[in-house]
Amino acid sequence: MNISYMYSLIAVIILFLLAYVGVKFPGGEVFFGIIIPYLALIIFILGFINRVIDWARSPVPFRIPTTCGQQKSLPWIKSANIDNPSTTGGVVVRMILEVVFFRSLFRNTKCELKESDKISYEWEKWLWLFSLTFHWAFFTVLFRHLRLFTEPVPACVQLVAKLDGFLQIGLPGLMLSGVALLAAVTFLFLRRILIPQVKYISLGSDYFPLFLIFGIAFTGILMRYFTKVDIVGVKEFTMSLVTLNPHVIKGIGGVFYVHLFFVSVLLVYFPFSKLMHLGGIFMSPTRNMVNNSRAKRHVNPWNYPVKIHTYDAYEDEFREKMIEIGLPVEKMIAPETPEEPEEKE
Amino acid sequence: MPNNKKMYDKGKVVAGLCIFVVLITFPFWFNLGKAAPAPEPKLSDKAKAAKECVMPKATMKTEHMQILNEWRDTVVRDAKRIYTNPSGKKFNMSLSNTCLDCHVEKAEFCDKCHNYASVTPYCWECHIDPKEAK
Numbered sequence: 442m443n444i445s446y447m448y449s450l451i452a453v454i455i456l457f458l459l460a461y462v463g464v465k466f467p468g469g470e471v472f473f474g475i476i477i478p479y480l481a482l483i484i485f486i487l488g489f490i491n492r493v494i495d496w497a498r499s500p501v502p503f504r505i506p507t508t509c510g511q512q513k514s515l516p517w518i519k520s521a522n523i524d525n526p527s528t529t530g531g532v533v534v535r536m537i538l539e540v541v542f543f544r545s546l547f548r549n550t551k552c553e554l555k556e557s558d559k560i561s562y563e564w565e566k567w568l569w570l571f572s573l574t575f576h577w578a579f580f581t582v583l584f585r586h587l588r589l590f591t592e593p594v595p596a597c598v599q600l601v602a603k604l605d606g607f608l609q610i611g612l613p614g615l616m617l618s619g620v621a622l623l624a625a626v627t628f629l630f631l632r633r634i635l636i637p638q639v640k641y642i643s644l645g646s647d648y649f650p651l652f653l654i655f656g657i658a659f660t661g662i663l664m665r666y667f668t669k670v671d672i673v674g675v676k677e678f679t680m681s682l683v684t685l686n687p688h689v690i691k692g693i694g695g696v697f698y699v700h701l702f703f704v705s706v707l708l709v710y711f712p713f714s715k716l717m718h719l720g721g722i723f724m725s726p727t728r729n730m731v732n733n734s735r736a737k738r739h740v741n742p743w744n745y746p747v748k749i750h751t752y753d754a755y756e757d758e759f760r761e762k763m764i765e766i767g768l769p770v771e772k773m774i775a776p777e778t779p780e781e782p783e784e785k786e
Numbered sequence: 787m788p789n790n791k792k793m794y795d796k797g798k799v800v801a802g803l804c805i806f807v808v809l810i811t812f813p814f815w816f817n818l819g820k821a822a823p824a825p826e827p828k829l830s831d832k833a834k835a836a837k838e839c840v841m842p843k844a845t846m847k848t849e850h851m852q853i854l855n856e857w858r859d860t861v862v863r864d865a866k867r868i869y870t871n872p873s874g875k876k877f878n879m880s881l882s883n884t885c886l887d888c889h890v891e892k893a894e895f896c897d898k899c900h901n902y903a904s905v906t907p908y909c910w911e912c913h914i915d916p917k918e919a920k
């Protein structure tokens with residue numbers, strides 16, 4: 442047992458009960474169905490913006506991109522234009538590949554002592570595979586949910602639902618992304634508790650979002666395949682929310698409100714947690730900077746004007762004294778031949 | 787010391803945030819000014835006369851696909867065609883010959899809901915709508 446995940450698990454269970462029991466009280470449906478979701482969305486958007494602006498206010502005086510290839514230098518040395526971008530275009534391509542395929546996570550290695558004393562580094566692709574699955578599945582599920590929030594439903598949403606359900610297993614048809622999401626989030630959790638080193642560095646703030654997302658996926662799947670919910674009623678309700686004409690619809694089960702409440706909690710939690718990596722990836726100087734320090738001068742933004750005394754001025758001031766004690770000077774006093782001027786500097 | 791009020795790359799950051807807000811609020815502006823009333827599946831005269839569906843209305847609403855799935859499996863795998871509902875009424879387990887026998891107007895009934903909920907059952911690639919077949 443581990444306090445970090447016990448607390449998170451208990452928190453999610455309490456949230457479940459809160460919503461499940463809460464909607465049964467008078468006014469509960471309005472509270473959990475209308476007030477909380479609207480508030481959550483507002484907090485999410487404002488919190489997100491606030492966090493990003495906060496980051497934008499932090500100066501990044503030096504170029505600190507992670508460099509994963511040869512920097513651009515002389516024309517005859519081949520440079521890695523994406524892995525060590527020297528142009529904005531390179532940064533954009535690198536960023537897209539990072540966001541869409543998690544390239545840097547693909548480089549993940551595992552360090553182990555083998556035969557008790559030999560250090561070894563090995564490929565470790567499972568984390569990459571499952572986190573990519575997790576994020577893509579999450580996105581796909583979210584995208585498919587647009588059918589509840591749009592009327593008429595755009596063709597692309599229908600197409601994605603069709604592809605997602607192409608196995609045509611059972612009725613209602615099995616959606617692969619939902620299953621993939623639940624499987625991936627389970628893997629990510631097991632990884633944290635089964636690998637001792639990862640367990641050691643895992644905190645409540647790592648477990649809580651995992652449990653919460655597990656809860657969302659679990660209640661969603663429960664609703665779709667097992668306890669069932671009146672989708673037409675649900676859509677009438679969600680459409681009333683997005684057309685700013687909110688009213689509750691009777692006869693939508695408690696599990697739906699748990700699902701909705703979990704999503705609201707996720708939205709509120711988002712801007713204040715590590716989940717902000719959604720915005721953070723774009724604000725991350727190790728990813729979004731052009732590595733051109735050799736070609737361009739970057740001035741520290743908080744440099745204050747420094748009073749400087751150049752060597753030229755120094756020599757002008759002390760020339761006579763220097764000559765007197767025999768120190769070499771660049772310019773002699775006398776109208777002698779001015780020595781090669783380009784030698785200065 | 788850093789000036790805490792200054793935003794670096796302000797143009798890019800503000801543009802990014804605008805994109806974020808536009809994406810997040812997509813459902814709000816997409817549906818702007820559109821009325822989207824919930825569909826009211828029209829019961830045919832035949833269904834009205836029958837008064838009752840295979841199961842109570844609330845159950846049908848949420849579980850009709852599971853009933854169809856059960857029917858399909860029972861017919862195709864066990865070769866049993868007669869279904870008895872909890873109140874003892876017997877039905878021939880058939881999509882086209884039973885469901886659509888009462889719900890004659892598929893377009894006014896099944897499709898109304900399905901369009902709204904954005905589901906496109908693939909059943910009709912093989913099964914016929916008897917009304918269309920005539």
Ligand code: HEM
Pocket residue numbers: 579580582583585586589613616618619620622657658659660661662663664665666670672675679697700701704
């Ligand atoms: C306000 C936002 C949301 C509402 C109103 C909502 C509502 C619903 C409803 C009504 C279902 C049942 C679908 C069916 O029976 O066909 C469902 C399923 C599901 N939901 Fe949500 N949901 C929301 C947000 C989310 C989020 C953010 C996630 C996380 C990615 C999520 C994950 C799922 C999953 C995994 C299912 C299982 C079925 C499937 O794969 O489509 N939901 N949701």
